[in-house]
Amino acid sequence: MYSIQSHDPRHPANLICSLSNQFFHKEWCLGTGGAMSIEDETSNCIYVTPSGVQKELMKPKDLYVLTKGKEKNQYDPVYTPPLKISDCSPLFLACHEHKQAKAVIHTHSQNAVLITLLYDKEFNISNMEQIKAMPSGAVDSTTGKQINLSFHDNLCIPIIDNKPHEHDLLESLEKVFNEYPNACAVLVRRHGLFVWGPTVDKAKIYNESIDYLLGLAIKMDQLNIPM
């Protein structure tokens, strides 16, 4: 059974509100931009931000709660505030469904937008300490834990072109899932970044690490330092 109000700061509804507030202060979610979804394993429900609201001011009662329906790709609302669900929700649900994501973060980081103006189909980076916070896609056969990239490994983030409406991005996102099975993020040209992860904490770590690496790459480009 889902709940929307809780004193637990780790409750998905509280986490969405506190993370959105943090991301606003990092200038990743200004002017209603950005969105988020978290899948709660205990209730099997997905909490999704509402559309067009100032994300730093959201309260738990403003969030949508969806439950997985009987059919694949079917999600039924179990809690609907008097708002509209995020335009990003079809993309979020695709990440939960196809990538077993437990959290999806969408931001409008300027680093993300700028990098899509410097690179065409992919952003690649290696030999940077921070990539060690990123997943390789491989899993340790004894521990079952995800293996992160090593310093010399390559981190590749695919870039797709923006479309007039969020739901129009679904086809390109599903293509990314097929062509880049190890990717945990996609850059959308002139728009921003979508990051997904197996836990909320990991999605946050990936999001922060990617933004940091994108920022470095932009500065290196400005200083004519080769990647």
Ligand SMILES: CSC[C@@H](O)[C@@H](O)C(=O)COP(=O)(O)O
């Ligand atoms: C500044 S409007 C941005 C939206 O079109 C969209 O890209 C976005 O990031 C948030 O959409 P929303 O429907 O508010 O969840």
Ligand SMILES: [Zn+2]
């Ligand atoms: Zn957006």
